[in-house]
Amino acid sequence: xxxxxxxxxxxxxxxxxxxxxxxxxxxxxxxxxxxxxxxxxxxxxxxxxxxxxxxxxxxxxxxxxxxxxxxxxxxxxxxxxxxxxxxxxxxxxxxxxxxxxxxxxxxxxxxxxxxxxxxxxxxxxxxxxxxxxxxxxxxxxxxxxxxxxxxxxxxxxxxxxxxxxxxxxxxxxxxxxxxxxxxxxxxxxxxxxxxxxxxxxxxxxxxxxxxxxxxxxxxxxxxxxxxxxxxxxxxxxxxxxxxxxxxxxxxxxxxxxxxxxxxxxxxxxxxxxxxxxxxxxxxxxxxxxxxxxxxxxxxxxxxxxxxxxxxxxxxxxxxxxxxxxxxxxxxxxxxxxxxx
Amino acid sequence: xxxxxxxxxxxxxxxxxxxxxxxxxxxxxxxxxxxxxxxxxxxxxxxxxxxxxxxxxxxxxxxxxxxxxxxxxxxxxxxxxxxxxxxxxxxxxxxxxxxxxxxxxxxxxxxxxxxxxxxxxxxxxxxxxxxxxxxxxxxxxxxxxxxxxxxxxxxxxxxxxxxxxxxxxxxxxxxxxxxxxxxxxxxxxxxxxxxxxxxxxxxxxxxxxxxxxxxxxxxxxxxxxxxxxxxxxxxxxxxxxxxxxxxxxxxxxxxxxxxxxxxxxxxxxxxxxxxxxxxxxxxxxxxxxxxxxxxxxxxxxxxxxxxxxxxxxxxxxxxxxxxxxxxxxxxxxxxxxxxx
Numbered sequence: 302x303x304x305x306x307x308x309x310x311x312x313x314x315x316x317x318x319x320x321x322x323x324x325x326x327x328x329x330x331x332x333x334x335x336x337x338x339x340x341x342x343x344x345x346x347x348x349x350x351x352x353x354x355x356x357x358x359x360x361x362x363x364x365x366x367x368x369x370x371x372x373x374x375x376x377x378x379x380x381x382x383x384x385x386x387x388x389x390x391x392x393x394x395x396x397x398x399x400x401x402x403x404x405x406x407x408x409x410x411x412x413x414x415x416x417x418x419x420x421x422x423x424x425x426x427x428x429x430x431x432x433x434x435x436x437x438x439x440x441x442x443x444x445x446x447x448x449x450x451x452x453x454x455x456x457x458x459x460x461x462x463x464x465x466x467x468x469x470x471x472x473x474x475x476x477x478x479x480x481x482x483x484x485x486x487x488x489x490x491x492x493x494x495x496x497x498x499x500x501x502x503x504x505x506x507x508x509x510x511x512x513x514x515x516x517x518x519x520x521x522x523x524x525x526x527x528x529x530x531x532x533x534x535x536x537x538x539x540x541x542x543x544x545x546x547x548x549x550x551x552x553x554x555x556x557x558x559x560x561x562x563x564x565x566x567x568x569x570x571x572x573x574x575x576x577x578x579x580x581x582x583x584x585x586x587x588x589x590x591x592x593x594x595x596x597x598x599x600x601x602x603x604x605x606x607x608x609x610x611x612x613x614x615x616x617x618x619x620x621x622x623x624x625x626x627x628x629x630x631x632x633x634x635x636x637x638x639x640x641x
Numbered sequence: 642x643x644x645x646x647x648x649x650x651x652x653x654x655x656x657x658x659x660x661x662x663x664x665x666x667x668x669x670x671x672x673x674x675x676x677x678x679x680x681x682x683x684x685x686x687x688x689x690x691x692x693x694x695x696x697x698x699x700x701x702x703x704x705x706x707x708x709x710x711x712x713x714x715x716x717x718x719x720x721x722x723x724x725x726x727x728x729x730x731x732x733x734x735x736x737x738x739x740x741x742x743x744x745x746x747x748x749x750x751x752x753x754x755x756x757x758x759x760x761x762x763x764x765x766x767x768x769x770x771x772x773x774x775x776x777x778x779x780x781x782x783x784x785x786x787x788x789x790x791x792x793x794x795x796x797x798x799x800x801x802x803x804x805x806x807x808x809x810x811x812x813x814x815x816x817x818x819x820x821x822x823x824x825x826x827x828x829x830x831x832x833x834x835x836x837x838x839x840x841x842x843x844x845x846x847x848x849x850x851x852x853x854x855x856x857x858x859x860x861x862x863x864x865x866x867x868x869x870x871x872x873x874x875x876x877x878x879x880x881x882x883x884x885x886x887x888x889x890x891x892x893x894x895x896x897x898x899x900x901x902x903x904x905x906x907x908x909x910x911x912x913x914x915x916x917x918x919x920x921x922x923x924x925x926x927x928x929x930x931x932x933x934x935x936x937x938x939x940x941x942x943x944x945x946x947x948x949x950x951x952x953x954x955x956x957x958x959x960x961x962x963x964x965x966x967x968x969x970x971x972x973x974x975x976x977x978x979x980x981x
Contacts, residue, residue, distance in 0.1 A: 378776050404843070438874075498842055498843040499843065500842055501744075501838070501841065502879045503878075531881075535846045540881070541877050545875075563779075583920060588874050
């Protein structure tokens with residue numbers, strides 16, 4: 302499928318869905334829409350993902366070059382920015398499907414629903430949960446697979462990237478591993494999954510448990526895409542439901558090097574890394590004995606491999622486990638701790 | 642308002658909404674519907690709440706004696722039991738409103754919606770959240786009021802009862818205290834509130850924060866009705882969202898005396914009380930420094946005041962704080978720790 306990826310004014314640093322899709326999905330990226338950088342290319346900003354031209358809007362693309370427009374950014378709150386309306390409209394009028402992970406459902410937008418109907422396109426709201434989700438039974442621990450959960454010191458710490466990279470590399474190394482997608486980007490990449498942060502809070506644990514039960518006897522390892530942070534002022538409910546619902550055996554703690562406060566909630570400093578380790582292990586223990594056995598440090602903000610390596614060594618020493626930057630240095634350093 | 646309270650086969654021990662309404666709401670209870678005990682009275686089972694006759698069904702009541710039928714039980718999962726359909730139908734046909742706290746929305750049931758329309762009645766789905774809830778901003782800590790949150794070792798440990806009794810007694814003692822209702826029973830009693838466990842998990846913290854911000858400068862103390870348990874295999878997401886969204890100053894730990902495992906999830910033993918204290922305080926600290934300053938022990942299962950007193954002394958000693966059974970012994974023992 303050939304997709305155009307909308308990432309206006311946020312590419313690449315605040316466009317994690319766009320980047321995740323460019324890095325891990327099987328879609329062919331025809332273009333990234335970013336009105337701040339028309340005429341440039343993805344590779345000028347991010348060298349190690351699928352390259353594509355950057356254009357100002359859907360109007361700059363040939364209609365029959367694109368099968369779907371994919372919304373590649375998600376503001377806090379998941380709202381639809383009305384400045385994107387023209388691009389979505391143009392896409393639908395050309396017969397393109399639209400894939401969105403916003404809390405705002407495009408399929409419930411009158412104009413879009415009517416255009417989709419008129420031009421025979423599909424509006425896929427990735428974050429719209431199935432109607433039949435319900436409460437957990439506390440049975441995720443009964444599956445044969447070992448369950449690995451990525452957790453983080455904040456949102457956008459690298460949980461989705463770590464999950465996808467670990468699964469890809471583990472498979473290449475001969476392990477039978479699969480991803481459990483829980484967020485809009487993971488679901489877009491894998492083509493299935495429950496959008497945990499959009500599920501009724503009573504059903505959060507149940508929604509991840511259901512996926513683990515469905516896949517848990519088909520694979521040796523499941524890597525669950527984590528969400529939020531266990532001490533996030535707004536999103537910790539999602540994180541806690543994932544922790545208890547997935548009943549993990551092993552945890553990977555993801556952190557952005559140098560980050561000192563919760564993004565967007567700057568009056569809340571991040572507690573020390575050791576506190577995150579203790580909180581996750583202590584909170585998990587009554588439901589499932591889980592240990593942090595590896596670290597994933599996002600060093601994208603650091604200048605050069607040497608600085609990154611130093612930060613990584615510090616992080617591994619603090620954790621007392623192997624650690625890596627899965628994008629900069631690959632996953633070799635942590636595969637054994639996780640998959641042996 | 643005169644209400645009939647449906648509690649078939651669950652009254653009184655597994656009918657916490659019915660009991661909460663009988664104990665704390667301003668409704669006049671015309672009858673409790675319980676097909677297991679027709680002809681008996683509430684006072685034969687529970688002496689210290691509003692008394693009412695127990696009848697087999699709505700058909701046993703005179704139509705013009707009742708203004709509303711209130712669903713007073715909520716099975717795991719919050720589903721509608723079709724054996725109640727006749728009572729709801731009869732109520733609507735007589736022009737009674739129906740108040741329900743189930744996850745299953747009566748207003749979306751075709752038969753009920755059509756009957757309500759035909760007979761001019763209201764279907765109040767207490768657990769249906771408002772459409773405009775959104776993510777938290779991390780600002781509940783900025784209100785003038787001191788925020789007290791009830792937490793528990795399990796569901797049905799007494800958080801709602803403790804909340805309502807504390808607010809009632811604090812007011813009588815001259816403190817300016819108000820309840821923040823977060824569950825179906827609290828909302829039915831207070832007539833407003835956000836049903837936290839039914840809110841999208843991303844908005845859980847935001848939904849309690851919004852209520853605290855709305856009331857926080859009008860009162861000296863807010864007592865937030867807690868939900869679930871921080872180590873519940875299915876419901877911990879709700880609890881965690883409440884903890885971080887309400888940014889409490891003080892916590893009251895509610896426990897059912899003698900309980901050893903999570904109800905309905907018996908393979909999960911309750912961790913020690915000290916573990917609950919540490920988990921809540923450690924998990925809260927990065928967002929809001931909160932301490933467990935009082936305990937509420939539900940001794941309803943113990944035989945006699947002497948055994949209850951012994952259990953209570955043990956509980957207080959373990960906690961290192963004052964503790965009481967708010968129903969059996971009142972709240973005098975904990976008021977000072979909470980409201981001074």
